[in-house]
Amino acid sequence: MLAGVSHDLKTPLTRIRLQLAMMDQSPDVEALSADIIEMEGMLNDYLAFARGEGGEKSELADLGTLVRDAAEAARRARQGKLELLVPEGVLLSVKKNALRRCVTNLIDNALKHGSLATVSLDLEARFADIHIDDDGPGISPDQREEAFRPFRRLDEGRNLQTGGVGLGLSIARDIARAHGGDLLLSDSPRGGLRATIRLPV
Numbered sequence: 131m132l133a134g135v136s137h138d139l140k141t142p143l144t145r146i147r148l149q150l151a152m153m154d155q156s157p158d159v160e161a162l163s164a165d166i167i168e169m170e171g172m173l174n175d176y177l178a179f180a181r182g183e184g185g186e187k188s189e190l191a192d193l194g195t196l197v198r199d200a201a202e203a204a205r206r207a208r209q210g211k212l213e214l215l216v217p218e219g220v221l222l223s224v225k226k227n228a229l230r231r232c233v234t235n236l237i238d239n240a241l242k243h244g245s246l247a248t249v250s251l252d253l254e255a256r257f258a259d260i261h262i263d264d265d266g267p268g269i270s271p272d273q274r275e276e277a278f279r280p281f282r283r284l285d286e287g288r289n290l291q292t293g294g295v296g297l298g299l300s301i302a303r304d305i306a307r308a309h310g311g312d313l314l315l316s317d318s319p320r321g322g323l324r325a326t327i328r329l330p331v
Contacts, residue, residue, distance in 0.1 A: 136173045143170055186225040188309075193251060193329075194218040196226060197260060200233035201249055208241035215250040222258055222331060224309060229327075232305040232313075233260060235298050236325045240264035244322050257311070258329045266322035274315040278303055302327075 147166045153159050194216045205212050233249075240247035244266030252259045269277055280300045302325075303313040311329040318324035 136177045140170065140173055143173070186228050188223045188225050190221055191224050191226050191229075192218060193220040193222055193224070193258060193260070196224070196230055197233055197249060197251060200230045201237055203230075203234045204237035204241060208238055210241035210244070211246045212237070212241065213246070213248040215248065217251060217253075220251060220253055220258060222329060224329070225305075228305045228308065232302045232327060233262070235302050236262045236313075236327070239298060239325070240266070240323070243267065244320070246320065248320060253331070256331060258331050260327040260329070262325045262327075263318040263320045264322040265318070265320040268317065268321070268323045269315060277315070278313075 143166055147163065147170070150159055150163050150166065195218070197216045198214060201212055201214055237247055237249060240262050241264070244264030246265045248261075248263045250261045250263075252261065278299050299313070306313040306327050306329070309329050311327065314326040314328060316324045316326065
């Protein structure tokens, strides 16, 4: 039902967005266009949650290239400073589109809640860790598991889904776990939150 309703709403929203694009630009039109973009983002989150990310086949990918592509997508959507400490040549069999969505979502969260995000990639004996650090308010340890609940929006401190529907972290962790890994939250060396996508190698 959630997928069906979300899919049905996308068509009229697209028509409205196109009509707004043809109107003379004004503060009111710009505000409405921003609302439409936000609503489309929410619907995309609903659709991704409803259908899951399990249908995509795994293929060999360079994690460094994938993370840089995700960072560029997040940079286009958000203002803020982004630092990449990502080596090339770390090859892993992954669901590329799903993992790129996961990384983009977490970088977007970091830029949303801090002025600086740092993305790094560490390769260990058993795991490849993609770290996304920010200098924002963070999430207190006792609220971190709660932040993963679908449709859950934190009321105190940092709300990772401000302007969203409360699915970002839930979707990101589902994607990480579909790869046999996990998504971990901890304190960042930057003073905010560290989100770590841990993938088995």
